Amino acid sequence: MIIDPQDTRKISLSWRDYLHEMKESWAVARWVYQEFITPESRHWTRRMLVSLAISVTALNGIAWLAKYLVDGLIRHDAHAVRMSFLGMAACVLIYGYFDRLQMIAREYAQGANLTQLKRRMNELFFEKSMGQHLQESSYLNTANIERGKGRIEQLENLLAFEGSSSLISLTVALTLLWFRVPAAALFMSLLLLSYLLWLVYLNRNIAEKCVPFDKEFRRLNRWEHERWEKIERVKTCAKEGAEIAYQDRAFRKVLGEERKFWLWFIRKVTWRGYSNRFVLLGTLAYGAWRIWQGDWSNGVFIPLLMYATKVSESIWTIGHIEHQINWNMPAIRTAMLTLKVPPEAIDKPNAIELRRKNGVRVEMRNVSYSYAIEKRDLPMLSVDDPETSELWSDAEVASAGRPHPDNDKAGTVQATLSVLRNVSFTIEPGEKAALIGPSGAGKTTIMRLLMRYMDATSGAILIDGHDLRDVCLSSWLNMIAYVPQQAQVFDGTIRDNLLYRFTDEPIEVPDEELWAMMRKLKIDFGDRLTNGLDTRVGRHGIELSGGEQQRLMIGAAAMRKPVFMVVDEATASLDATTEKAVQKGLEEVLGRTMGALIITHRLSTVRRLCTKFFVLRDSEGLASGESQLEATANSFEELYEISPTFRMLADDQGVAILGSPLPPVPMPIGTSEPDESMQYA
Ligand SMILES: Nc1ncnc2c1ncn2[C@@H]1O[C@H](COP(=O)(O)OP(=O)(O)O)[C@@H](O)[C@H]1O
Ligand SMILES: [Mg+2]
Known part of the structure; x- marks a missing residue:
């Protein structure tokens, strides 16, 4: 017989549970x-x-x-x-x-x-x-x-x-x-x-x-x-x-x-x-x-x-x-x-409206952050095991099957993962800063905090001296532009993507302006644009290469005319030649007044663009109270002196720096474009 009624009865609820359930x-x-x-x-x-x-x-x-x-x-x-x-x-x-x-x-x-x-x-x-x-x-x-x-x-x-x-x-x-x-x-x-x-x-x-x-x-x-x-x-x-x-x-x-x-x-x-x-x-x-x-x-x-x-x-x-x-x-x-979970990082009732100015001062003061993570200890269904005829034992049903708000949390353990510790830095108006650090150090997390995806566990982020938690978030986000690590291109035309900011504001941007921006950032793609600005890019921008998508995202960010730009490894999928061109474009876009925080794992990218460098080290093994920001400096040479993490990255990437033990790398035959690192060596 397929069914064993006993099996079902044994997990019947008590009347109290039943009333709770109702x-x-x-x-x-x-x-x-x-x-x-x-x-x-x-x-x-x-x-x-x-x-x-x-x-x-x-x-x-x-x-x-x-x-x-x-x-x-x-x-x-x-x-x-x-x-x-x-x-x-x-x-x-x-x-x-x-x-x-x-x-x-x-x-x-x-x-x-x-x-x-x-x-x-x-x-x-x-x-x-x-x-x-x-x-x-x-x-x-x-x-x-x-x-x-x-x-x-x-x-x-x-x-x-x-x-x-x-x-x-x-x-x-x-x-x-x-x-x-x-x-x-x-x-x-x-x-x-x-x-x-x-x-x-x-x-x-x-x-x-x-x-x-x-x-x-x-x-x-x-x-x-x-x-x-x-x-x-x-x-x-x-x-x-x-x-x-x-x-x-x-x-x-x-x-x-x-x-x-x-x-x-x-x-x-x-x-x-x-x-x-x-x-x-x-x-x-x-x-x-x-x-x-x-x-x-x-x-x-x-x-x-x-x-x-x-x-x-x-x-x-x-x-x-x-x-x-x-x-x-x-x-x-x-x-x-x-x-029903209430939104977390929300505006206070009398949040401060930030006014657009020519520049903005961004400061992180002793910021620490831990992600809340969840360890599941409830076994998932093991379909590969034909012996397991029962999905859940009685005990598991008793803990997992209770119709209680915390039901889905039952059998899981809440934990936190400390990612940032006592990070402090300041970016003055118009300053272009670079954030350097090994993978997984928490660079993207810093970006997230800057855009208030979540609030810091401790410490504060100050925008022109105002705590970000007291600021009207949309007024801050409207001043800045973010280029994410992974391009997020929408299905639509090049123009739609460039002007995403303007979808609910009937602002006309002349085509010449768009073309100028595209030439600057090398998104004119030669013959690729069969319909000019109205060329469709397909679902998730499927008709563009990874590098093309990234450049489109930089263009879209620039079209927002921000006072501060946050760029997260956005040129990672470009070849060295295109990257250099895009960098130059970015340099022009940023101009003198626009501030920026640029993350990149390729040191050569930020060397010319930025005037300030932060090096983030791994948080593991840090003594309490010690800052995770290992060094702040105005040049690679200075960083090389004071930051072991930077030294390691520079040596691994073969970036030659005055005073470093690395001799300038000879240019490989057939390379028409000299590498950035060598120009400055
Ligand atoms: N949404 C998340 N939930 C839990 N942990 C996360 C989340 N995002 C990132 N982390 C963890 O935080 C650490 C730092 O991540 P991230 O800031 O993306 O590093 P980076 O950008 O420097 O490579 C990583 O160890 C990662 O596992
Ligand atoms: Mg990252």
């Missing part, structure tokens, strides 16, 4: 209502429900009149027959009219819901600070959010449309039955009550059992999204077959486990269905007996049959809807826990 589900439903249901949608839903109630009542009126029809037929009473038919015709007309109104209102309500869902999801997604998006422990990734969005849409439809129409059908049929055949209505009400008890019993297991399944489904979902996104790596490793097989196996495994539960559930539901049908049969038998006895007229059997059947059907549908609601709950709960 409260949680209620909180989720309330959150969905508050965030995603607008007054407009409420208005249309109300209209829909009222129209629905009228149309359902009219439809049920037909059964009511059928009693008079049947009795009239038996008595050969032509008047009664005619009148009942007339009444029925009126019911059909009323039904048709209000059913149409109901459908129209439903269309509007659904549209309003979808619009709000899309809008609000966007708002909640964008409102989080960038640092939160970079946290591995957060579920702020497109795969999860998409999934939650789909489930919320389903929940809304289930509650507002399907659930409420069934509830209206049930209420109307039961009420009419009370008027027509009160005894039968009593039976059906008892049935309803027994259903409620069933519901409570089954509910205890569904929501709780589904949480771990949902977790595993979410993991697979994310896996699939990532593999699709990074298809290049999959294909070049010739792993398509392995990927398909793995995902198929993992999916089957969790689905198989989940199916065990649903089979158990179906068995219970079957009993519930039998009890439903038998109560219905009993009610009809009772009615038939009363008619047999001559207590009731024959015609009564028609409304009795219709209303009792309707009640029974609606109860069944509501049970089914309830099951689907429970099935959707875990994913929605995850979305809620993710999206």
Whole structure:
């Protein structure tokens, strides 16, 4: 036998947990209502429900009149027959009219819901600070959010449309039955009550059992999204077959486990269905007996049959809807826990608006930073192990499956990773500074702090003397431009990408200005631009090379006309010749007044451009209180004297420096462009 009911029962919750669970589900439903249901949608839903109630009542009126029809037929009473038919015709007309109104209102309500869902999801997604998006422990990734969005849409439809129409059908049929055949209505009400008890019993297991399944489904979902996104790596490793097989196996495994539960559930539901049908049969038998006895007229059997059947059907549908609601709950709960997290680095109520000036002074004062990281100690599903028939042991389910806000955190350990220690430096207005350091030292982290992706763990960042935490972030970001390590080109034209800043400001930039910038940064790409500025670059800029994408990003940053530019290894994928040209362009772009912080692993890049150099060392092995910034100097020669980290980097890269033991490297034959390092040697 596939299913072992014992297996499911042993993890039943206590009543206290159950009540907690109900409260949680209620909180989720309330959150969905508050965030995603607008007054407009409420208005249309109300209209829909009222129209629905009228149309359902009219439809049920037909059964009511059928009693008079049947009795009239038996008595050969032509008047009664005619009148009942007339009444029925009126019911059909009323039904048709209000059913149409109901459908129209439903269309509007659904549209309003979808619009709000899309809008609000966007708002909640964008409102989080960038640092939160970079946290591995957060579920702020497109795969999860998409999934939650789909489930919320389903929940809304289930509650507002399907659930409420069934509830209206049930209420109307039961009420009419009370008027027509009160005894039968009593039976059906008892049935309803027994259903409620069933519901409570089954509910205890569904929501709780589904949480771990949902977790595993979410993991697979994310896996699939990532593999699709990074298809290049999959294909070049010739792993398509392995990927398909793995995902198929993992999916089957969790689905198989989940199916065990649903089979158990179906068995219970079957009993519930039998009890439903038998109560219905009993009610009809009772009615038939009363008619047999001559207590009731024959015609009564028609409304009795219709209303009792309707009640029974609606109860069944509501049970089914309830099951689907429970099935959707875990994913929605995850979305809620993710999206409800308040944004971290946000403006204070009276944040200072920075005014654009010609230059800006940027200072880091004793800044330390640690990333919050998460170590998972919950075993992931091991699909490669055919012996593992159980996904989770009881103990794991007990800790992982609890429907508690911290549920997803259960089984994981929070830790911090210290990345920056006591870093202090100042960049004066118009000064071009370079940040040098080994990979993983925390250079990009410094950039992130400067743009307030997150706040420093200790210390402060001062912009013209104002603490960045007191400043209106957008006013700061509007003054600066950032060129990230990995180009982030949008699908669109070269012009769209260059003018991304201006998308919501109708500012016209003359083509000549754009071309001048492009020539400067060597993004005119020769014959590559078939349509000039309107050449499309494709999804993620797929039609451009890595270096071309980086240059486009530098151009876009320059078009923002910033007073300060932050450049993170942005010329890394360029060949030496192009890099030199781009550097010259960058030099022109920066001019005299624009300040900059430039990170590069290639020392030659910043040698001419910058007038100040910071060297960051690895934070490992630092004594407490010691600064991670190993040296600050105005020339490579000075750095070579005072910074062991710099000496190591310079020697490894063969950068010749006066006083260094390295002799100037002879120019290889055939190299037309002398290397930067040699020019200055
Ligand atoms: N989002 C993150 N979450 C946790 N750790 C991170 C994150 N980003 C970077 N780190 C860690 O911080 C350290 C410094 O990273 P980074 O600033 O990118 O170095 P660099 O740019 O100097 O190469 C690395 O050890 C890296 O593992
Ligand atoms: Mg980096």
